[in-house]
Amino acid sequence: MPDLFFLPAGPLPPNQIIWFGVLLLAGVIGGEVARRMLFLPRITGYAAAGLALGPEGFALIDKGLLSELRVFADISIGLILFELGHRIDLGWLKRSPRLALTSLAECALGAGLVYFTLRTFFALDILHAFAAAAITVATSPAVVMRITADLGAEGQVTERALLLTALNCSIAVLALTALIPWLYLEYRGGWQTILLHPLYLLAGSFALGLAASTATLALLRWLGKREEMQAALLIALILATIGAAITLKLSVLLALLAYGALVRNLDRHYRLAAPDFGLTGQIFFLILFVLAGASLDLHAAWTGIVVGASLAAVRFAGKAVGILVFVPGGGMQVRQGLLLALALTPMSGLAVIMLQDTQSLFPDFGRTLASVVLPAVVLLEITGPILTQLALKLAGEARPKPAAKS
Amino acid sequence: MGELPFKSSQPLSLGVELELQIVNTRDYNLTRGASDLLGVLVKGGHTGEVKPEITESMVEMSTLVHESHVKLIAELRAMREAVVAAARKLNLGIAGGGTHPFQKWNDRRIYDTERFNHLAGLYGYLAKQFTVFGQHIHIGCADGDEAVYLTHMFSRYVPHFIALSASSPFQQGEDTLFDSSRLSVVNAFPLSGTMPLVRNWAEFEAYFSRMQGFGIVKSMKDFYWDVRPKPEFGTVEIRVCDTPLSIDRAAALAAYAQSLARYLRLERPRAVSDDLYLVYNVNRFQACRYGLDAGLIDPFDGGRAKVHEDLVATFPRIAAHAEDLGCRPVVQGLLMGARDFGNDARRLRVRFKETQSFADVVRWQCEQWMQPPK
Numbered sequence: 161m162p163d164l165f166f167l168p169a170g171p172l173p174p175n176q177i178i179w180f181g182v183l184l185l186a187g188v189i190g191g192e193v194a195r196r197m198l199f200l201p202r203i204t205g206y207a208a209a210g211l212a213l214g215p216e217g218f219a220l221i222d223k224g225l226l227s228e229l230r231v232f233a234d235i236s237i238g239l240i241l242f243e244l245g246h247r248i249d250l251g252w253l254k255r256s257p258r259l260a261l262t263s264l265a266e267c268a269l270g271a272g273l274v275y276f277t278l279r280t281f282f283a284l285d286i287l288h289a290f291a292a293a294a295i296t297v298a299t300s301p302a303v304v305m306r307i308t309a310d311l312g313a314e315g316q317v318t319e320r321a322l323l324l325t326a327l328n329c330s331i332a333v334l335a336l337t338a339l340i341p342w343l344y345l346e347y348r349g350g351w352q353t354i355l356l357h358p359l360y361l362l363a364g365s366f367a368l369g370l371a372a373s374t375a376t377l378a379l380l381r382w383l384g385k386r387e388e389m390q391a392a393l394l395i396a397l398i399l400a401t402i403g404a405a406i407t408l409k410l411s412v413l414l415a416l417l418a419y420g421a422l423v424r425n426l427d428r429h430y431r432l433a434a435p436d437f438g439l440t441g442q443i444f445f446l447i448l449f450v451l452a453g454a455s456l457d458l459h460a461a462w463t464g465i466v467v468g469a470s471l472a473a474v475r476f477a478g479k480a481v482g483i484l485v486f487v488p489g490g491g492m493q494v495r496q497g498l499l500l501a502l503a504l505t506p507m508s509g510l511a512v513i514m515l516q517d518t519q520s521l522f523p524d525f526g527r528t529l530a531s532v533v534l535p536a537v538v539l540l541e542i543t544g545p546i547l548t549q550l551a552l553k554l555a556g557e558a559r560p561k562p563a564a565k566s
Numbered sequence: 567m568g569e570l571p572f573k574s575s576q577p578l579s580l581g582v583e584l585e586l587q588i589v590n591t592r593d594y595n596l597t598r599g600a601s602d603l604l605g606v607l608v609k610g611g612h613t614g615e616v617k618p619e620i621t622e623s624m625v626e627m628s629t630l631v632h633e634s635h636v637k638l639i640a641e642l643r644a645m646r647e648a649v650v651a652a653a654r655k656l657n658l659g660i661a662g663g664g665t666h667p668f669q670k671w672n673d674r675r676i677y678d679t680e681r682f683n684h685l686a687g688l689y690g691y692l693a694k695q696f697t698v699f700g701q702h703i704h705i706g707c708a709d710g711d712e713a714v715y716l717t718h719m720f721s722r723y724v725p726h727f728i729a730l731s732a733s734s735p736f737q738q739g740e741d742t743l744f745d746s747s748r749l750s751v752v753n754a755f756p757l758s759g760t761m762p763l764v765r766n767w768a769e770f771e772a773y774f775s776r777m778q779g780f781g782i783v784k785s786m787k788d789f790y791w792d793v794r795p796k797p798e799f800g801t802v803e804i805r806v807c808d809t810p811l812s813i814d815r816a817a818a819l820a821a822y823a824q825s826l827a828r829y830l831r832l833e834r835p836r837a838v839s840d841d842l843y844l845v846y847n848v849n850r851f852q853a854c855r856y857g858l859d860a861g862l863i864d865p866f867d868g869g870r871a872k873v874h875e876d877l878v879a880t881f882p883r884i885a886a887h888a889e890d891l892g893c894r895p896v897v898q899g900l901l902m903g904a905r906d907f908g909n910d911a912r913r914l915r916v917r918f919k920e921t922q923s924f925a926d927v928v929r930w931q932c933e934q935w936m937q938p939p940k
Contacts, residue, residue: 249592249657491652492602
């Protein structure tokens with residue numbers, strides 16, 4: 161037996177846990193550098209760290225590792241969608257119909273302008289333009305939620321940005337699902353598929369969300385109001401719901417949104433405290449943004465810079481007009497309306513998932529769609545967080561820095 | 567005329583200021599909402615005034631001057647409706663209660679005005695801890711001498727007001743064991759406490775100008791006394807009350823103060839004496855700690871009684887005055903029913919015991935304030 165048998169033999173075997181640690185560490189450092197030295201959002205730093213380590217940077221993270229770590233991203237997206245769904249306060253929408261109208265106008269005008277631009281200036285066919293418009297309706301929930309949490313933002317712009325994001329994500333997913341029959345008509349599939357697939361997606365995902373929320377409320381009835389237990393219970397049920405949605409080939413997005421929204425609005429006895437995933441959540445979110453950064457396709461963004469910038473611009477214009485139309489009498493000033501529109505600019509992971517979902521069903525259609533939408537997504541993934549942060553700061557809703565003493 | 571003219575006002579006229587909590591309707595923590603809320607409030611939709619207070623999580627409702635409880639409560643209801651309509655539009659909750667049960671004081675934001683920023687700079691953490699919510703009751707006085715007399719004599723009844731209004735049993739997520747934990751926060755300020763034993767307005771003016779000469783105060787606003795004369799309004803101001811959970815209770819407390827003032831003013835039952843202040847701090851502490859069950863020492867005869875017993879003993883003395891002011895049933899209900907009905911602190915504790923959730927307690931507080939029983 162050699163004397164130094166206890167030392168590792170070279171070459172050193174790769175170890176996923178090390179990479180996971182490295183990724184987290186890079187994210188933490190990137191986030192703090194961004195915040196302290198560049199006054200940028202933390203999440204921009206996470207993404208930049210991911211980009212630096214990823215295939216387009218030092219290539220420390222390769223495609224294989226990316227797909228292995230994908231499960232963390234899925235979990236954090238699940239947490240985010242649940243929390244987002246939980247933000248949908250039907251009571252507020254009922255009391256202020258203007259708010260519901262604002263949401264519809266913001267979605268319709270933004271999507272309308274995107275559709276018009278793609279048809280007129282980029283000569284895209286109707287189906288592609290429609291699908292692209294539907295995807296751009298959604299604001300990145302992860303970005304808006306992380307930025308508001310990081311800034312400790314409170315106030316009308318913050319609250320409405322979160323609510324409108326929840327609504328426009330739901331609308332985007334629904335619109336894209338509604339597109340499925342036309343896609344089948346165009347590409348393949350009998351009438352049964354045409355009819356039953358979207359129905360299965362919608363009804364199935366909704367039913368899954370309903371089942372999860374009913375189970376949650378029943379368990380809470382038994383558990384009581386011990387809030388530290390609630391977070392663990394929620395995470396458990398959210399994981400189960402994500403898993404079930406994937407296994408049953410349902411829409412993870414719809415199921416989790418429905419879960420969050422239903423569990424809040426069905427909770428007549430106020431058993432569920434506002435979800436707070438705390439430190440666990442933070443680690444997942446950090447990983448999500450690092451991975452998003454690592455998978456950023458800068459090349460696609462650069463080649464499609466014209467279409468990307470055009471879509472980003474008209475999307476903002478549409479959202480801004482949609483919001484401003486309903487500002488009078490809606491409880492906000494014009495300035496707040498503009499800042500709200502600015503806060504809604506980010507696009508990211510959710511759009512990518514919607515693209516991937518489409519691509520898995522209709523590969524050719526999906527590829528063309530991605531080439532149109534992806535540049536805007538990448539552009540707004542980079543600039544969006546900065547704009548949202550700017551909007552909330554200008555609105556005076558970010559937590560002030562600890563006052564320097566005179 | 568001296569340095570500090572006392573503006574004469576209609577004796578026994580009545581006005582109320584209420585500091586209210588602004589919370590979000592998701593986790594029911596205090597939230598940054600004052601400037602948004604004030605931006606939405608319909609101007610001219612109500613009388614009185616809704617103003618910002620030191621933090622963004624607080625607004626103050628102040629009424630006009632009224633002769634009677636009936637008119638006061640009518641105005642308060644109209645103001646509440648306006649504030650509630652605005653709050654619903656913004657999805658905010660508005661609640662009474664002397665403290666927020668679980669807010670962390672360091673999360674609070676100072677409302678951006680020069681005076682508030684100055685106070686925040688001067689008092690540091692005290693300014694943020696001062697996120698407490700009180701009711702101030704103003705009673706009109708014919709002249710400064712009367713205001714000085716009433717200020718002293720009210721101090722005998724301060725424990726009543728503390729115990730009846732107490733609605734701050736919880737702070738920072740803990741049961742403080744106090745019925746009114748809010749008042750202890752006020753104690754930390756250097757100019758809190760009571761008015762010194764001046765006998766008339768001339769003496770008070772002399773005192774004030776000395777304090778001004780020291781550079782300690784600029785205006786009456788700088789005194790955080792439990793009861794203080796307010797020369798620019800021509801009133802005596804009782805400042806020990808927690809904001810009750812409902813407007814009806816706030817108005818009933820004002821009616822009690824008015825009846826008491828009429829009794830003291832017309833009957834002059836006792837002369838001002840420094841005995842009043844020998845027992846003052848002990849009685850005040852007892853009332854904060856034990857509420858209606860607190861033991862009181864009478865400064866004039868040394869008698870001992872519980873607050874709720876003392877309330878029952880007080881009612882016959884002021885009943886005729888309340889009758890004349892048109893608020894006898896309200897005052898009778900408040901005083902005679904104190905023992906059985908309890909105060910808001912008791913109700914908050916019951917609520918917490920049932921639900922074990924401070925968020926639920928605050929949601930219930932919002933219901934009490936925003937959706938009164940018809």
